[in-house]
Amino acid sequence: MEVKMTGIKKSFGSNSVLRGVDFDIQVGEVHALMGENGAGKSTLMNILTGLHKSDAGEIRIDGEEKRFENPKEAEDYGISFIHQEMNTWPEMTVLENLFIGKEFKNKLGIVQTKKMRALAEKTFNELGVTLDLDEDVKNLSVGQQQMIEIAKSLMTNAQVIIMDEPTAALTEREIDILFKIIRTLTDKNVSIIYISHRMEEIFKISDRITVMRDGVSIDTSLTAATNNDEVVRKMVGRDLEDYYPEKHSEIKDVVFEVRDLTQKDRFQNISFQVKSGEIVGFSGLMGAGRTEIMRSIFGVDPLDKGEIFLEGKKITINNPSSAIKEGIGFLTENRKEEGLILDYSLRDNISLPSIDGFIKKGIIDTKAESEFATMLMKRLKVKAESEFDAASSLSGGNQQKVVLAKWIGIGSKVLILDEPTRGVDVGAKREIYQLMNELADRGVAIIMVSSDLPEILGVSDRVIVVHEGNIAGELSKSEATEEKIMKLATGGY
Amino acid sequence: MNDIKESKGHSKISLGKLGPLLALIVLIVLVTVMNPGFIAPTNLLNLLRQVSTNALIAFGMTFVIITGGIDLSVGSTLALSSALMAGAIAGGLDPLLAMLMSLILGTVLGGINGLLITKGKMAPFIATLATMTIYRGLTLVYTDGNPITGIGDSFIFKYVGRGYLFGIPFPVILMLISFLILFIVLHKTTFGRKTFAIGGNEKASFIAGIKNDRIKIGIYAISGLMASLSGIIITSRLNSAQPTAGGSYEMDAIASVVLGGTSLSGGRGRIVGTLIGALIIGTLNNGMNLLGISSFYQQVVKGIVIIIAVLLDRKNKK
Amino acid sequence: MNDIKESKGHSKISLGKLGPLLALIVLIVLVTVMNPGFIAPTNLLNLLRQVSTNALIAFGMTFVIITGGIDLSVGSTLALSSALMAGAIAGGLDPLLAMLMSLILGTVLGGINGLLITKGKMAPFIATLATMTIYRGLTLVYTDGNPITGIGDSFIFKYVGRGYLFGIPFPVILMLISFLILFIVLHKTTFGRKTFAIGGNEKASFIAGIKNDRIKIGIYAISGLMASLSGIIITSRLNSAQPTAGGSYEMDAIASVVLGGTSLSGGRGRIVGTLIGALIIGTLNNGMNLLGISSFYQQVVKGIVIIIAVLLDRKNKK
């Protein structure tokens, strides 16, 4: 199937998101779509698949003008969309999830579970997925859920598959499998539209790259004919110097230490230290238990055993409130669910953990609060009109900066960052790294959980690798390599 | 991890699923010990007949609650459809036709709720709160506040609420048939799948091509239909249509659904649970009457039982 | 994007905000045209006094609904705290102390709801449905179904419901004072900010160090407190405590909150809106009585007005 989109325009209210985009897909190619957060990539795909209507422009499929009324129609026509925001039904089983809206049924409308089960098993086999079809989706890891999304799309026999950041939650191994599948698909003349912020993947898998910036398609070139720096330059409109900024902070005394942290069946005897000015990277496979460890430290989930020390003093943390009082901040891995109140203003979001500090005679001093928020927004270079903008109106990277602003605002001595750059574009990523460095310069102890290996290597002073709830090893910056980390992470020695 | 799997429990029988059933059994044993008359077959049939009217409404409510909605208007729907039916019968319409008309009317009244909620984008609570008032007002206007009588000659009409088939009260049979049909619809058909899907993730369902609005309208229509069916039974049993009929029935129905383990936040639920929930409420009412507990204390006990049952259920699922 | 900003509304005055006020004005004009007696100062004061009892409950309900919850037990809380107060006064307790006791009791009853919802992890609907039944049952047990009388001697106690200050009925003054205090609490203090935060995103609030449970318990306690305050006024006005007092008051309170533009899904709302909502409901009741509309039609009209107001509000916000 050949798809040609020309002059696509789209506004949401006064916000014109797409201002004339050209984009085409050829049979059997992997076409990467790149651009900063908010460039309009997902919106363009939503228009193609009929979720949104374009204001202007034309879509031709195999030469014929075509407009889908809704995503189902596009899917029936052979265009399947694996969305960036996962579209799962947590309370339903894997099998039910795979077939929602397209169940096999007999004449009486009764669903035919056996048939569906057979197809699902076949597809899982092809994908190398070993998941219980009767498991509730809510019990699966984000990565496993992502695999379901992929399987769902494969089962539709689509001619064009759109993958919007499919690997954001996948492990290296799962990514390998995905890439193999993509290869078999393209061999069968299926085309893939591949959206990702991970450069190395783009160069590994794509045939062509289209770069979008501010709602306009800037350029389309053959992957073989371009390179990393060129793509980045087109995306951000200028040269980015080194991807991972140099870090010069002075690493001093131990600020934060945990001993023997244990939560039954999740992690055992976790002990580590973080020094002032140090960034400690936590690596490991998806589901290794890193998030669980951090949540327990921060008092979100209870600990069965273990001690926490801050500046040499033993502290007790029962809930996030007490962690915050001690000066610990926690950027969660899921900013939309746990990091932000999307409908609320940036000011309300930023001041939330420190709101008790703005009381004057029992009343919130909103002037001081606004100043506080704007100050932090300036320092973090948050792109927004004012502190009264709704958090939902910002791009992913800017939203992430707002969450960071929250925790910088409490004057954290220890900052735990769980996947701080997940879904964030290159430009914003770099700004976040710079921020981390600045904080380290001022003596903050930083823990960074990340599934992005290059990031772990580029940013951390020291790497701790977690394997099945245990610390499998520790590597200094000079020792750490991808191979060594992977070996520890997979339990191989 | 184990417990999570259990609470879902496919094929496997799980504690979470058994929670409401256990509660019911405990209750039955307790009441029987205190008054053995309780398990006399005649009383059990009597109990089942009492349960049937609430259970029917609760079945429809189960669909509504699974989508994350609520239907406060069931009692008023029951009253309005019954009043018009009784009026029609008293006016000489064939009772069978009148009953059919009542069912259609209930469906339409439910459908109006669905329209307000989908096309009007109103919160189900407030939409059905409004129609609850409106339907009740219309009933009062139509009946002028008086019960409608003079409907009692037709055997068929009497039979619906007061007949016996093989010794089983006919309302009980109606309840069982409805249960079976709705069980299949909810758990075996695509309509049921879609009901769950909407409750679980409305946006994703839309993207998956489910016509959310259509399904929801259908679901509220089912709720209205069940309310009017319940109304036919009540009208037949009382040999008259009462303008105040069904007042606060929504509460018992909702309590039955929740006692049965269906979550008010939507996306999860079982209609078997609702049947058990309705039996719990019915056993409480009947049992406490048998035990001669004053109606004042009955209310206190009923509230406490709801709390305990929900807390236990929560615990099992943990 | 604009709509998000507007619906949140900082400083700027927006259509969305004015919707309910416009509805109120239209209503007032309509009624006045049909019966000019409506805007007579005595009638307006009379109207305000009638509104006060519902408005007080609705103020508390606003907090509850902003967190995404609901409180069905307000009417029963009102009845129970009033009955115990009346009993205490009849038994010789100083009326001032008895009133204080009633307020404390209301707060505690509300707090129990909060505990069930937070510590018991029960859905607010079902928790307060259960306590609604329990508190009502306890009221009936305590009063034995009879109103409690013989409480009418104390000037202070009479004054609360029946007094005038500068020509304004004292209940109206109580309503305005409560409004002012709760307005400040909701929109100017950290407690209010946290209330919104919980409604906006409970998980994010917890991670941001908000003690969700504590705030929620506080909020349900406020709801109970306001119900008991309303109960004091009613008891004083009726010169007796009725066991059935407050029946279905939750519905009018919830309708007022929603008419005022507070969203049932939580996270968004304004207490000024609730005041306006309560005035709309009050004007409807009072106005239709003045116009001699039969109470049956009144229900129909009330329901329709709720629907129209909510639909218009939706449209404005679009």
Place this chain on the structure above:
Amino acid sequence: ATLEGENTAESGPVEEREASELVVGVSISTLNNPFFVSLDEGISDLASENGTEVKSVDAQNDTAKQTNDVDDLIQQGVDILLINPVDSSAITPAVESANAAGIPVITIDRSSDGGEVVTLVASDNTEGGEMAAEYIMEISGKDVVTVQLEGVPGASATRERGKGFMNIAEDSLDVVDSQTANFDRAEGLTVMENMLQANPEIKAVFAQNDEMALGAIEAIQSAGLTDSIQVVGFDGTEDGIKAVEEGKLSATVAQQPGEMGRLAMQAAYDYFAGETIEDYIASPLELVKK
């Protein structure tokens, strides 16, 4: 296929029973109203004086619940049923069921439209309504501006009192408004307030029960019209009679619910003593005025 209550057990001669061996089932329409509380007390007082066991259930004003309640009492094999119906027509099938089970029924305060009952113990509500209208004419004069506060719509008391009242009032009083206040004191207050706004020249009020009358009095009082408006209530509850004594209420058509209960219980004893019982036992009505 059979119908419930279809084959009435043949009523042979009554087997005579001692009061102390009897088990009496009592179904009350609602105990949320002092009137019925007194009625219930009247029954149980006389019963306990004679050592009779009473099983009492409360229908909470729900016709369907009352049918269930009666079924439950039948299940327990009570010897006789004393039913105070929520509604006269809706109680019919329950009475028929009792008939089928061979259990005699006595209705109280409100009748049953069908089935066989031993007797009805009630005051004549229509007559009571007439009494009220006549008394208003007597104290306020012919054609005075009058309003009526009605009880729960559809209740027989509402219908009958309204009917009786209008029988007289239609020709001899100027009834400008009639609204329901659901037999409820708080509603009586607000409805009265609004009526006063709409018709400031009101001179007389008939409230179909004392609860509403007491609410109306509070409204009249706060409007400062106590001296110019006469209120007549119905029931003669403790509060009502006290208000009459204090001069706040002009009069109340007093029923004697406690007496009604005692009369019903006595009728049950008489029944089991083999005596013949009248179809209708009038519970006395009395106009209580100062």
